[in-house]
Amino acid sequence: MFLGRLEEVAGQPELGISADGPLGWSGVLERLSPQLAEAVGADRVRVAINGALIVDKESLTLADGDELAFLPPVSGG
Numbered sequence: 001m002f003l004g005r006l007e008e009v010a011g012q013p014e015l016g017i018s019a020d021g022p023l024g025w026s027g028v029l030e031r032l033s034p035q036l037a038e039a040v041g042a043d044r045v046r047v048a049i050n051g052a053l054i055v056d057k058e059s060l061t062l063a064d065g066d067e068l069a070f071l072p073p074v075s076g077g
Contacts, residue, residue, distance in 0.1 A: 002015070002070050006072050010036050022061045025058050028068065029041060045072055046071040047068065047069070049062065050067050
């Protein structure tokens, strides 16, 4: 799931990806276009799995059916 400006980069609000088992951060990035992988890999982009924010993207492991959300930095005031 892509939120905010990341949805614009992705061209859609969500994207399904498949894997033959657990999928880590590098596997997620490999399944995205280079432009989208760069956008979601930015330091300030937060990641949530099934609604729970994770601190370290590199440590994520997705199982079949998990929802991964990319949250861009929030600005405004």
